Amino acid sequence: MAERKIFAGPKVRRIRNALSLTQTAMAEALEISPSYLNLIERNQRPLTVQLLLKLAAVYRVDLEELRGQTGGSLGQLKEVFADPLLSGELPGDQELVEVAEAAPNAASGMIKLYRAYSEQAARLSDLTALMAAEGHAPVAAGRLPLDEVRETLERRSAYFARIETAAEAFAATLSGGLDLAAGLKDWLRAERGIAVRVLPVHVMPDLRRRFDRHSMRLFISERLSQADRAHEIAIEAATLALLPAIDAELDDLSLSSAEARRIARFELARVAALALAMPYEAFLSAAKSTRYDIDILRARFGVSFGHAAARLAMLQRPGAAAIPFFLIEIDTAGHRLRRVGAQGFPQARFGGGCPKLNIHAAFLQPGQILAETVVMPDGASFLTIARTLEGPSVEFGERIRRTAILIGCDAAVGEGLVYGQATALDPVAVGPACRLCERRGCLSRAEPPVTRPLALDEMVAGLSAFDFQ
Template identity: 65%
Template sequence: MVEHKIFAGPKVRRIRNGLGATQTAMAEALGISPSYLNLIERNQRPLTVQLLLKLASVYKVDLEELQSDGAGAAPLREVFSDPLLAGEIPGDQELVELAQAAPNAASGVVKLYRAYREQTKRLSELAELLAREGHQTALAGARLPMDEVRDVLEAQTFHFPAIEAAAEGFHASLDAGDDLEGALKGWLRKQHGIVVRALPVHVMPNLRRRYDRHSMRLFLSERLSPFDHLREVAMEVCLLAFADDIRLELDALPLTSSEAKRIARFELARYAAHALMMPYGVFLAAAQRARYDIDVLRSRFRVSFEQAAARLVSLQRSGSVGISFFMMEIDHAGNIIRRAGGQGFPKSGFGGQCPRLNIHATFAQPGQILVEPVVMPDGAAFLTLSRTLEGPQGAFQERLRRTAVLLGCDLALAGDMVYRESLPKSVEIGPACRLCERQGCLSRAEAPVTRPLGLDEMTAGLSAFDFQ
């Protein structure tokens, strides 16, 4: 019988490096000499069927990956099919060799190409917008994949029934007691052979998580808080245990690109992690008993303020609905990082959010919850809660990443909330300075596009952007 020979030296070397093993140690485990392993890694000797089976039994290696002849080259083919690069590579063999010998470099080339395509598309849309000479005040349509995902998620109720049902059922079967993280780690180890390890900053300086499927280990950064550490473990469990349910909800989203679907899958995995950490029925009952006191809920479920706030937004199950909250997270500069459940609250498509919102004041009072009722020009009233959030732990002399979250609801729905007591006077806000027509606003940052400025030599208003 003719033995099938496979040359996969770079893949074997990556497996060995991932395990932190020397050539001598691996050669001894495989029952071959170090010099023969060296020849294999340099593609001067083939991998026989016997060696393949030995690799699979000793290191749990995926045989299909080792025997593949260039599946990782498919994204590179897309890159080099671009007219700008057409003719640079005469055939597929060079792409296969690049994908096998330097997969990280190949992945970098693909990411760079995708970023180039996205930037080109965005510039094209911007040129189209300018060509319309202001007939439209906001960028329309799908732009970057992240923008598309945000728009799709913000346009619908922030609730995914299939994921909720799967999370409740799994949590009940887990019987975690008071140690959910320990139970989840035990499930990963027992069902999939995955071990969770925390790595120091100097080993993993730029990543929060990394899954090494060759050594079956999930590495998490020690920068993460205990709450974020738990969420990362829960996300890994959800991606394995609820894969079909996440795919079902993902397929229902009107996304147009594979990049957008990958981003949305991550967002749904985070949603699933929250659903697993705070099961729907139990969390809703606790929220109602605590009158939606977020500090009480975060302590009871051992989660962060941000995680509890995000979970409150998702309590929209048919027949068992909580208060309809919306949420927004921003950074110091006012950049909006994410929104959820924004039905009824004004969404600015032109310029930043109203500077009078208390979310901007939280950076001067970190860690405190600011409660305030706000009123829109059309009379719509909302109750808003704002608080700063701490990002991953920084090293000495490293600037911390701090964001702020705003959680709000219609003021008419806030009667059962603990925050409804002793409210201050309502603050008048607007959708965005460029679209707001409130006169004499000391916080105005931009001139309105709907009214001419009213400044002259004889009078001057309180704002540099006063209008007639």
């Protein structure tokens, strides 16, 4: 029987590199030519029995290591690529054999990464089982319900036709004129027998709003501003009066779990509350006449700056649409709290993760409106308006909750806004996010781009914290 040929070039090369030997030095020790050793390392020549014995004698190499297959690493790689996530990536095992033989350290890294992924998936599965045992809805498809709701709402328009129509019809029946809170209180009392009461901090220290079904009273925290109190009352009223419209829109979202639907229902109730406070036709007319001056709009409708800005991002009724705005809100640590858009948040074109955006600078000037034009690497430009938002009032010694909001639109349509003078200034060069931005020499860069290798040169230091090729 003919002896099986042994091709172990990558293993021989690893032995040589580990000993810091040149091909000439190793070839001389093995009594072969450097060119022949080069062919062996490239798997173009097999290892002979004599050469195997020479390697074992000179470098104390384990012959079984050279003669054996790729062993455990190949089996583990097969296990990795048997996962349904990767099973369709390779037509056969030959590429795995080549990876295991030619790049065993990379193969080991892939195996470790897959093990970490499997461990996290197992933990999430255990968490899902624990939640189900305690009566909570399970996590769907390895994704938290809140993330699913956020992603769903970010992808679609912020205009909900059924809610808008129902809110306009309901708002027309309210008394109180421009005083929304008074009209809603009258409706709650007359139609549902619910009384609204503002509670002091020491009675309701941790809640903004609470409905007590036994006493039929709606409690509102005194921590809230008048605009926020009206908004909380509107959310409660919308949940009661506009539920059919909310549920119809909810069905269209096609969410995967009951928990995701519950979260989305809260979000849609907030949308309905904004529609009640700022009826579509009246608000659109006021927005156009004031050239979208958010401060004037919030004063006219008795709402907060954040509510007026969010309402602008919802005005996309067919045949009666406003400028298509999008909106982001973050906290002081940069955590994203919400992202919405009149036509879906422009993630691909705008991103919203650049530290140079004025939404971050707004924290340095609380209460001030910052307007500027930004330009993306692909040349797209946007008018952005940013301002901080104050949270509920705090007691002495508490730290106030402050967030920042950015509302933006294409710079081409932004010239007609009261903030349009910012388009005459030099635009600020931004990117979608550091990981996706290839602007060189950016002083604000926080991470290297994933699309370029790092340029590590001990003799050169660039302006950016991360230089890349």
